[in-house]
Amino acid sequence: xxxxxxxxxxxxxxxxxxxxxxxxxxxxxxxxxxxxxxxxxxxxxxxxxxxxxxxxxxxxxxxxxxxxxxxxxxxxxxxxxxxxxxxxxxxxxxxxxxxxxxxxxxxxxxxxxxxxxxxxxxxxxxxxxxxxxxxxxxxxxxxxxxxxxxxxxxxxxxxxxxxxxxxxxxxxxxxxxxxxxxxxxxxxxxxxxxxxxxxxxxxxxxxxxxxxxxxxxxxxxxxxxxxxxxxxxxxxxxxxxxxxxxxxxxxxxxxxxxxxxxxxxxxxxxxxxxxxxxxxxxxxxxxxxxxxxxxxxxxxxxxxxxxxxxxxxxxxxxxxxxxxxxxxxxxxxxxxxxxxxxxxxxxxxxxxxxxxxxxxxxxxxxxxxxxxxxxxxxxxxxxxxxxxxxxxxxxxxxxxxxxxxxxxxxxxxxxxxxxxxxxxxxxxxxxxxxxxxxxxxxxxxxxxxxxxxxxxxxxxxxxxxxxxxxxxxxxxxxxxxxxxxxxxxxxxxxxxxxxxxxxxxxxxxxxxxxxxxxxxxxxxxxxxxxxxxxxxxxxxxxxxxxxxxxxxxxxxxxxxxxxxxxxxxxxxxxxxxxxxxxxxxxxxxxxxxxxxxxxxxxxxxxxxxxxxxxxxxxxxxxxxxxxxxx
Amino acid sequence: xxxxxxxxxxxxxxxxxxxxxxxxxxxxxxxxxxxxxxxxxxxxxxxxxxxxxxxxxxxxxxxxxxxxxxxxxxxxxxxxxxxxxxxxxxxxxxxxxxxxxxxxxxxxxxxxxxxxxxxxxxxxxxxxxxxxxxxxxxxxxxxxxxxxxxxxxxxxxxxxxxxxxxxxxxxxxxxxxxxxxxxxxxxxxxxxxxxxxxxxxxxxxxxxxxxxxxxxxxxxxxxxxxxxxxxxxxxxxxxxxxxxxxxxxxxxxxxxxxxxxxxxxxxxxxxxxxxxxxxxxxxxxxxxxxxxxxxxxxxxxxxxxxxxxxxxxxxxxxxxxx
Ligand SMILES: [Zn+2]
Numbered sequence: 001x002x003x004x005x006x007x008x009x010x011x012x013x014x015x016x017x018x019x020x021x022x023x024x025x026x027x028x029x030x031x032x033x034x035x036x037x038x039x040x041x042x043x044x045x046x047x048x049x050x051x052x053x054x055x056x057x058x059x060x061x062x063x064x065x066x067x068x069x070x071x072x073x074x075x076x077x078x079x080x081x082x083x084x085x086x087x088x089x090x091x092x093x094x095x096x097x098x099x100x101x102x103x104x105x106x107x108x109x110x111x112x113x114x115x116x117x118x119x120x121x122x123x124x125x126x127x128x129x130x131x132x133x134x135x136x137x138x139x140x141x142x143x144x145x146x147x148x149x150x151x152x153x154x155x156x157x158x159x160x161x162x163x164x165x166x167x168x169x170x171x172x173x174x175x176x177x178x179x180x181x182x183x184x185x186x187x188x189x190x191x192x193x194x195x196x197x198x199x200x201x202x203x204x205x206x207x208x209x210x211x212x213x214x215x216x217x218x219x220x221x222x223x224x225x226x227x228x229x230x231x232x233x234x235x236x237x238x239x240x241x242x243x244x245x246x247x248x249x250x251x252x253x254x255x256x257x258x259x260x261x262x263x264x265x266x267x268x269x270x271x272x273x274x275x276x277x278x279x280x281x282x283x284x285x286x287x288x289x290x291x292x293x294x295x296x297x298x299x300x301x302x303x304x305x306x307x308x309x310x311x312x313x314x315x316x317x318x319x320x321x322x323x324x325x326x327x328x329x330x331x332x333x334x335x336x337x338x339x340x341x342x343x344x345x346x347x348x349x350x351x352x353x354x355x356x357x358x359x360x361x362x363x364x365x366x367x368x369x370x371x372x373x374x375x376x377x378x379x380x381x382x383x384x385x386x387x388x389x390x391x392x393x394x395x396x397x398x399x400x401x402x403x404x405x406x407x408x409x410x411x412x413x414x415x416x417x418x419x420x421x422x423x424x425x426x427x428x429x430x431x432x433x434x435x436x437x438x439x440x441x442x443x444x445x446x447x448x449x450x451x452x453x454x455x456x457x458x459x460x461x462x463x464x465x466x467x468x469x470x471x472x473x474x475x476x477x478x479x480x481x482x483x484x485x486x487x488x489x490x491x492x493x494x495x496x497x498x499x500x501x502x503x504x505x506x507x508x509x510x511x512x513x514x515x516x517x518x519x520x521x522x523x524x525x526x527x528x529x530x531x532x533x534x535x536x537x538x539x540x541x542x543x544x545x546x547x548x549x550x551x552x553x554x555x556x557x558x559x560x561x562x563x564x565x566x567x568x569x570x571x572x573x574x575x576x577x578x579x580x581x582x583x584x585x586x587x588x589x590x591x592x593x594x595x596x597x598x599x600x601x602x603x604x605x606x607x608x609x610x611x612x613x614x615x616x617x618x619x620x621x622x623x624x625x626x627x628x629x630x
Numbered sequence: 631x632x633x634x635x636x637x638x639x640x641x642x643x644x645x646x647x648x649x650x651x652x653x654x655x656x657x658x659x660x661x662x663x664x665x666x667x668x669x670x671x672x673x674x675x676x677x678x679x680x681x682x683x684x685x686x687x688x689x690x691x692x693x694x695x696x697x698x699x700x701x702x703x704x705x706x707x708x709x710x711x712x713x714x715x716x717x718x719x720x721x722x723x724x725x726x727x728x729x730x731x732x733x734x735x736x737x738x739x740x741x742x743x744x745x746x747x748x749x750x751x752x753x754x755x756x757x758x759x760x761x762x763x764x765x766x767x768x769x770x771x772x773x774x775x776x777x778x779x780x781x782x783x784x785x786x787x788x789x790x791x792x793x794x795x796x797x798x799x800x801x802x803x804x805x806x807x808x809x810x811x812x813x814x815x816x817x818x819x820x821x822x823x824x825x826x827x828x829x830x831x832x833x834x835x836x837x838x839x840x841x842x843x844x845x846x847x848x849x850x851x852x853x854x855x856x857x858x859x860x861x862x863x864x865x866x867x868x869x870x871x872x873x874x875x876x877x878x879x880x881x882x883x884x885x886x887x888x889x890x891x892x893x894x895x896x897x898x899x900x901x902x903x904x905x906x907x908x909x910x911x912x913x914x915x916x917x918x919x920x921x922x923x924x925x926x927x928x929x930x931x932x933x934x935x936x937x938x939x940x941x942x943x944x945x946x947x948x949x950x951x952x
């Protein structure tokens with residue numbers, strides 16, 4: 001299928017690449033080498049120092065320049081006679097409309113966020129252009145093929161929460177515990193115990209709007225005559241107290257969010273307790289130096305059960321004790337520590353810091369056991385995985401260009417061989433007939449129509465759930481809302497007023513049985529939503545106060561025990577990887593959700609299996625099959 | 631930290647930040663002290679070199695005295711097709727210049743001469759030896775030299791033939807740590823040499839073994855018997871290859887259909903490296919070498935095979951001992 005004949009068939013085709021990052025650099029190179037001669041590439045990012053260790057088309061001298069443009073120039077050096085058109089722009093820009101997409105034979109995604117992926121998926125469906133999706137985290141990766149009417153679209157299976165987080169969510173507006181973990185591990189831990197010269201977003205943000213960066217450096221340094229307990233309390237007050245106060249000054253940020261609460265040591269620990277009195281089998285001196293498990297704030301404080309959720313006071317004690325132990329028992333490590341989930345003291349510190357931050361932001365606290373699992377699964381990009389994935393994308397692209405439908409494959413790149421495979425192909429799923437994106441099935445929205453405003457619906461459903469960029473909302477023939485820059489002032493006034501109206505109070509009331517049409521002109525995507533009134537919602541389980549359903553939900557986890565990440569290569573098969581994690585922080589949260597897949601010859605081979613670990617296959621018939629070495 | 635040798639420099643820590651978060655500072659330290667040799671700079675090896683230079687090995691030595699020509703340019707993004715740049719230089723020299731740019735912290739050099747003439751003492755300078763596009767004799771010769779050394783030198787063969795690819799791994803006796811459920815296990819693997827591996831009777835190998843493995847052995851034998859350079863075949867050779875298949879299948883006491891004709895036909899005809907397969911082989915090999923140097927993660931034992939046709943990237947254990 002890839003004889004020279006076919007390679008030359010690639011010559012007339014026009015390809016759109018979205019993303020010139022980790023996967024993008026590899027992909028552009030492999031496309032050019034493989035004989036593609038007309039490649040367009042969109043990326044809004046500029047080059048950063050931390051990209052250089054894997055985005056091999058970029059050099060130090062390129063820092064600050066457009067990734068798309070520099071990548072083009074670099075590839076033209078070894079393939080001078082092809083055409084590469086770079087766009088230093090956001091893929092969501094209006095210029096990239098359906099007509100723009102229609103000029104391409106295939107679209108290849110090397111993106112790092114769910115939002116953009118959904119956007120591109122819709123445009124590809126609207127333009128009827130095949131899409132090849134990809135993602136990597138650490139040593140894991142996958143490539144999927146999406147051809148309208150033939151295979152499932154990117155959104156046929158509901159996507160769980162995005163797994164990569166913008167830096168500002170981490171530094172300023174956490175809303176989930178995992179955000180607090182990322183902050184504690186990647187920013188605070190790295191700042192205090194890691195390499196001081198590393199870029200760290202804590203530098204920039206912790207000084208707030210007023211502080212200069214010099215000032216910030218001083219805050220984290222130990223002062224000459226400062227005793228270790230004072231130092232710890234000062235850091236505590238700075239990051240959980242002062243920094244929150246500074247953040248609160250930015251009123252705009254908190255308009256639609258719960259305001260965080262500054263926390264100071266003095267508020268949490270009554271005076272007599274503010275100096276932790278280690279009790280029991282303490283002191284650490286009895287333990288061998290260098291044994292990571294021996295120095296522990298938990299044992300100093302006689303906290304035994306890692307499954308317990310500590311109170312704010314306990315977390316504060318653990319934080320201060322762990323801080324002290326690092327500077328007294330682990331001094332030689334400071335300056336080059338990297339978080340390791342097997343380093344007890346590091347896990348204790350990160351758990352406590354994340355919980356204190358969670359407490360400040362009104363997020364539920366978690367046990368050390370849970371926190372360790374989350375922190376241990378934060379995965380960064382590796383160059384080799386990106387290279388492999390790029391190769392697989394080009395292979396699928398060639399099949400798509402030849403309409404070789406029978407051979408389209410979803411391919412998983414694994415860390416440990418499964419059924420002897422490091423690269424495992426499976427047949428792609430068929431389109432989900434109930435998919436609200438690629439089929440026209442209506443969705444169902446349960447909502448309290450007597451209390452909910454149109455604005456809540458726009459924010460929580462249309463933007464957050466349906467991923468629309470510039471929505472129009474119609475009730476029958478009545479236009480309720482429209483977004484865009486080209487609207488008349490009086491229309492804007494009407495729409496703004498409408499956003500404040502409760503659904504049932506429109507002249508044509510929206511109540512049970514109403515059907516709304518929501519449309520995004522740019523995405524050329526329309527969906528219909530049936531409304532069903534419901535009075536009460538569970539505040540914990542249904543925090544939006546409304547429930548959208550209608551397209552097949554992933555089956556509930558049958559066995560929620562994927563352990564602490566050792567089997568992630570396998571469990572991850574069930575859930576698409578959402579990012580080439582690049583410089584956003586990627587968190588892999590094991591979610592044992594199986595997808596229905598057709599499978600080729602996987603089942604019949606299983607009896608010959610000799611795996612020495614748990615195996616979870618991407619196959620509904622073999623849901624969570626466990627195999628052990630006999 | 632318990633490791634001998636210096637700490638990582640600040641510059642290293644900053645550049646390698648993301649990967650240190652993946653495999654740890656200890657692994658990065660070992661990487662930056664490791665010395666890698668590659669012989670035969672075609673597409674798959676170019677991909678591999680890019681990966682390990684980015685990862686930050688200590689040094690990389692390239693050997694390939696071929697002059698740069700049309701053929702050398704194929705699938706190799708390390709060569710700028712500009713005569714004013716490459717005129718008078720060997721493939722290794724041009725690739726060396728490109729690789730240096732990828733990471734100024736890696737010492738990239740070249741070595742001239744025929745690699746089969748390099749002695750044990752020469753290979754003793756390295757931790758990893760990778761060869762590509764070599765005859766069967768050269769593979770065995772260099773493999774034996776590596777195995778004869780007191781220290782363990784990881785030996786790898788990588789080849790891309792059209793839309794198929796193969797990696798062979800020999801780590802002699804290899805001990806590594808493996809983390810399971812919080813416990814760290816010491817694991818030990820015993821590898822056969824290339825000669826020992828390919829001599830394993832086909833009948834003894836698992837039924838579901840990748841057919842590509844057998845087909846590549848037939849082609850390899852054919853090239854050896856005919857005195858061809860690797861990849862120097864075309865469709866006119868198919869009858870000869872099929873004849874050899876008959877002999878080999880007879881010797882191994884298996885039916886001829888054991889090695890599909892269609893696969894042999896592809897391998898004989900389609901000899902040019904297919905760039906996406908080069909990317910995959912270079913990626914897997916890069917990962918394997920990083921594992922071997924850092925002593926972390928299960929290494930491939932002892933063949934990795936990939937064929938675009940079925941899209942499977944399989945690991946096969948071909949070993950005379952259990
Ligand atoms: Zn769909």
